[in-house]
Amino acid sequence: MKRVVVVGGGLAGLAAAYEAKRRGAAVTLLEKDRPGGKVRTIRDDGFVIETGPDAVVRYKPWALALARELGLEDEVVGTLPARPAAYIRVRGRNHPLPEGLNVVIPSRLGPLVRTSLFSPLGKLRAGLDLFLPRGPEGDEAFGAFIRRRLGREVWENLAAPLTGGIYGGDPENLSLLAAFPMLKELEKKHRSLILGSLAAMKKRRASREGGSLFASFEGGQARLVEALLDQLDGSLHAGERALAIEQEGSGWRVTGERGVYPAELLVLAVPAPAAAELLEPLGFPALAELRSIPYHSAATVTMAFDAAGFPERNGHGVLFARPEGFGARGFTWLDRKWAHRAPEGYALCRAYFSGEEAEQDEEELLKTALRDLRRLLGASVEPERVWIERFPRGMPAYTVGHLKRLAAIEAAEKGFAGLALVGAAYRGVGIPEVIRDGRRAVSEFLEEHPAS
Ligand SMILES: Cc1cc2nc3c(=O)[nH]c(=O)nc-3n(C[C@H](O)[C@H](O)[C@H](O)COP(=O)(O)OP(=O)(O)OC[C@H]3O[C@@H](n4cnc5c(N)ncnc54)[C@H](O)[C@@H]3O)c2cc1C
Numbered sequence: 250m251k252r253v254v255v256v257g258g259g260l261a262g263l264a265a266a267y268e269a270k271r272r273g274a275a276v277t278l279l280e281k282d283r284p285g286g287k288v289r290t291i292r293d294d295g296f297v298i299e300t301g302p303d304a305v306v307r308y309k310p311w312a313l314a315l316a317r318e319l320g321l322e323d324e325v326v327g328t329l330p331a332r333p334a335a336y337i338r339v340r341g342r343n344h345p346l347p348e349g350l351n352v353v354i355p356s357r358l359g360p361l362v363r364t365s366l367f368s369p370l371g372k373l374r375a376g377l378d379l380f381l382p383r384g385p386e387g388d389e390a391f392g393a394f395i396r397r398r399l400g401r402e403v404w405e406n407l408a409a410p411l412t413g414g415i416y417g418g419d420p421e422n423l424s425l426l427a428a429f430p431m432l433k434e435l436e437k438k439h440r441s442l443i444l445g446s447l448a449a450m451k452k453r454r455a456s457r458e459g460g461s462l463f464a465s466f467e468g469g470q471a472r473l474v475e476a477l478l479d480q481l482d483g484s485l486h487a488g489e490r491a492l493a494i495e496q497e498g499s500g501w502r503v504t505g506e507r508g509v510y511p512a513e514l515l516v517l518a519v520p521a522p523a524a525a526e527l528l529e530p531l532g533f534p535a536l537a538e539l540r541s542i543p544y545h546s547a548a549t550v551t552m553a554f555d556a557a558g559f560p561e562r563n564g565h566g567v568l569f570a571r572p573e574g575f576g577a578r579g580f581t582w583l584d585r586k587w588a589h590r591a592p593e594g595y596a597l598c599r600a601y602f603s604g605e606e607a608e609q610d611e612e613e614l615l616k617t618a619l620r621d622l623r624r625l626l627g628a629s630v631e632p633e634r635v636w637i638e639r640f641p642r643g644m645p646a647y648t649v650g651h652l653k654r655l656a657a658i659e660a661a662e663k664g665f666a667g668l669a670l671v672g673a674a675y676r677g678v679g680i681p682e683v684i685r686d687g688r689r690a691v692s693e694f695l696e697e698h699p700a701s
Pocket residue numbers: 256257258259260261262279280281282283284285286287288300301302303304305306489490491492518519520523547548549640643644671672673674678679680681683
């Protein structure tokens with residue numbers, strides 16, 4: 250029987266451990282804190298509070314496919330209907346998100362013409378995309394790409410606020426090829442992003458289930474963690490940090506805080522800086538690349554208010570364009586986005602912070618969240634309950650050059666038999682991608698090295 254040791258019990262590590270178990274391997278999973286990593290659902294007096302991720306996108310199928318395998322299909326929920334679903338605050342006003350966006354690209358001319366997000370000149374500039382020639386091959390900064398194709402207003406008023414939260418920090422220098430490869434592909438294939446998006450959205454609409462773009466579980470994202478743990482009985486060593494790794498024969502020896510664990514396959518499902526620390530004594534040739542993946546901070550402040558007399562809110566939330574001067578990136582109206590997340594009679598609002606603003610301490614975060622919310626709603630609201638979570642340097646950013654760094658890391662990994670680096674640092678930051686990554690690494694190894 251093959252032995253697999255997984256270090257890191259976020260969703261990448263849990264999915265890797267599950268895949269190994271499913272394929273009949275003996276599994277040990279070391280997690281220094283609690284399983285779930287960035288995923289945390291607090292169930293408290295009828296509140297279901299997500300302090301980290303609150304949704305998976307349906308068109309990346311790996312999380313929901315796993316949920317089905319784990320028997321969670323009856324617990325999958327979509328977002329509550331809302332049209333428009335979200336707003337962006339620009340020039341002191343909330344503007345509805347144009348309908349039919351493909352990631353950040355308007356895929357229909359009607360909503361683009363009608364939207365109040367852009368000035369008439371800004372719309373004309375966006376329309377130039379229909380005529381502009383293709384850009385150069387190769388990687389490009391996301392900000393420069395959107396401005397080149399669609400103009401400055403689309404960047405500042407739509408693309409930047411929509412994507413600012415995904416990788417933390419400033420989306421300007423994200424790698425187009427690593428973070429938004431589908432947009433580069435659209436340009437390559439269709440030349441115009443708008444025309445290409447129209448074709449892509451037609452296909453996607455046909456394949457989308459249930460209408461809602463986002464999905465979660467009745468009991469929150471932690472249901473996925475709990476269902477995975479149910480499959481891993483006895484394999485999880487929670488509260489045990491991996492201290493050192495060594496090669497032993499053709500395999501590995503992992504020293505944890507409470508024991509030593511031999512393995513044929515070692516899966517490092519930890520953030521890149523933690524992987525670099527473990528790999529340094531082995532002379533791993535891509536330590537510099539691992540360490541040069543930038544990490545930004547994120548934080549959330551969730552507040553419950555007495556709904557009686559609470560100002561009216563529309564859609565699932567509002568995002569802020571940077572020049573508006575808010576500290577938070579935006580607010581989600583959780584009670585309007587999901588059913589049954591708060592007891593009757595509560596309004597549930599979550600402020601999302603990323604980059605420098607997320608580095609404030611809890612007291613400052615709450616102050617900023619309340620100041621922003623009061624300014625946004627124009628009312629002096631006071632929360633009855635508050636939940637705050639900080640993710641210091643918790644979000645990897647795929648900046649220009651990420652794919653080169655990744656290629657160097659993958660080449661170095663190949664020099665160490667039975668080593669796999671998986672998780673949000675590498676091939677996608679969302680829950681679906683890290684699940685796919687963890688499972689892929691384990692299946693590849695066990696298919697190449699079947700138990701003898
Ligand atoms: C605020 C926020 C909101 C988000 N929203 C969404 C969303 O809505 N949808 C979405 O798809 N994604 C979202 N994401 C992204 C997604 O949650 C993460 O990218 C994903 O959960 C990361 O999983 P992971 O397993 O790669 O890493 P992590 O969850 O970071 O897990 C790594 C684990 O390794 C452990 N570890 C580290 N070092 C050691 C060691 N030496 N020994 C043992 N254990 C160790 C850590 O304790 C941690 O548990 C969000 C992220 C944040 C922070």
